[in-house]
Amino acid sequence: MITDSTARTVVAALLVAAVLIFAIARPRGLPEATIAVPAAALAILLGVVSTSDALEETAELAPTVAFLAAILALAHLADAHGVFTWIASVLHARSRSSPTRLLMLVFATASLTTAVLSLDATVVLLTPVVIAAARRAGMSPRPASYAVAHLSNSASTLLPVSNLTNLLVFSATGLSFLHFTALMAAPWLVAIALEYAAFRWLFRGDLHEVENPPDDDGPSVAAPTLALVVIGCALVGFAISGSLGLEPVWVAAAAAIVLAVPALRRSETTPVAIVRALDLWFCVFVFALGVVVAGLAGGPVGEAVTEILPTSSTLLALLTVAAVAAVASNVLNNLPATLLLLAALTSTTGAAPVGALLAMLIGVNLGPNLTYVGSLAIMLWRRVARAEGEAPSLRTFTVVGLVTTPITVVAATVALWLALQV
Template structure:
């Protein structure tokens, strides 16, 4: 009965997050659900407090990097990326797609998937119109790469941060192991995109230049580069990445004299509250049966078959529960085995490209396209996911297995 109650609370929270009635924030459902989980005795107050303390630094980083990405946009970083992509594309939709893949992959890796979805996607849509290309392949690329290109750094995705905290790896060690899977997944996605959208990529429409140009935002690019280096340098000294992100955000905020109220708004505190509350709700499900079930089916050995099994299981769970709850549920089972933990990350980061509900970033991407009168076809998303996800999971896991062999 306790497992059923906990599962009902989790389903209600996830359904609310997907539907978002009247645009209400996800925390409106998640915070009361967490309170009910404690009130019903599904989670003890002590365990809930421990979950908050464990998730707190990660959620703090999430808030800081959201502010950092917003300030980068204010400095013109994403507009500049769009201009560079347009120059590289040169009116050729195929070359523009390659440029968008590079821009979205780097944005996701360096500034997190939220920056790609919220800030780069509108730029990609405008750039496609500007050069006379159909927007469909390029907008879908921003959605897919917001998920799959988040494998590279511990700071690229909230799922990565959660896994990184439990892995015992250094920042550079994590990055070294995930570089080859990151590249393999991006290349696999690109090849499938070229095939699936071959008709769109042959069409050249009338370009509509907007006259937008200007110099590179050198100051902002330097601050972002130093911030990225700071993530790697500070970690061995026990400095959490959140403090590095805060420092980078402050350096970007000072020249524009950004009001504190704007910084607080861009930190998206309701979403941060949602993540903390969701952790408690998932903990209730774990403690009353899910952790035992996953422990029984997750392999013990990080050989190639074991890595593949964990990655595909994580992908399936991400599409059933959403990738953040899937990560929270699987972490206690795989955290003692870094190889399986990294395979899980490939699953929860690549798997959400199969369905809209796989990640909150994909749901947000769909909302953004609706506001720009470029609503995606759900059938397109599903068909593209069926073509890309299994291939990307396979090549990503094989690349991880090779990296683990080489690096021991």
């Protein structure tokens, strides 16, 4: 049992570093929980985190993690019903020989997919679709692929269900689903618009018209009406669940069940595939990471962050919070950064101004576009893109990040500040 506070902080920092390094590298494809669970157990055994604090952290994370699993299952079942096959057909039919039009359609599709089905669905299911659509039309897949990567982060600020970071912060804000969405709508639109303008300029060499497009319209794909209606109903359910005293996880689970029954009957998926889609190992990882980060947040590091972060809602304060969150995301990865900053913002009074919490979300959601290690979504996108034969370039990703990240973080934060004045 470690009693010295400095030693506890050092051990906590080492444990967090070990967990993150393993999560980024994932040797032999082992799940992130492989190291995270022993690290959490070690943190408890060494007294870095008390057993009561670990149980409290786990209990607080439980509703969020349960919803994450449900939304992952919903995304898988939407894919089983042909939603992403239909999207691929629409992208091809409407882009024709125009890479610029395809990029615009990818931005719209990726933004909506991220907002509704979460960033994981965008990275895993949409990346192969847009790469294939570009190749099928004889275009360079680069702009579309990098757009999906960026929008999996920057388009994840709109709804509480769009990102795990949003889910972690949503309950702390005390806002309703609709109020949260109303405040984040302007930052969401501003960030996407700036990203699109930047991509048009940065990838201008890839956006020339295709002179001899392949003569391949392919068979038309009917819209998967049932899946689209169920997803729409789920969104309505999320919006009204708070007023009904219902946790959103039950809405997501109900929507998943409605889609699962016909998909299983038609052998479009299997029970094993649905369970695999829940990504239970990643859910365990989130619990373990929360325990490990609690050890860091409860020591001098957490106290230092608490002193740095302003808790007012002035424009300068919101910009400071967003900037600190963006930097922390690229140092720690956005998930542990969210856990650390949330603990810091709520440590004094048990609550924090809504503006500060939402500015933090802008930082941890948009900031990770700066580096490969900023978010788990970017790491996952790299693997998916490489598997599709479109390996990302570190130089290109860094240049795009340096151009887009600072301006989107600042502009989205200003938009948030204006929304808070209304």
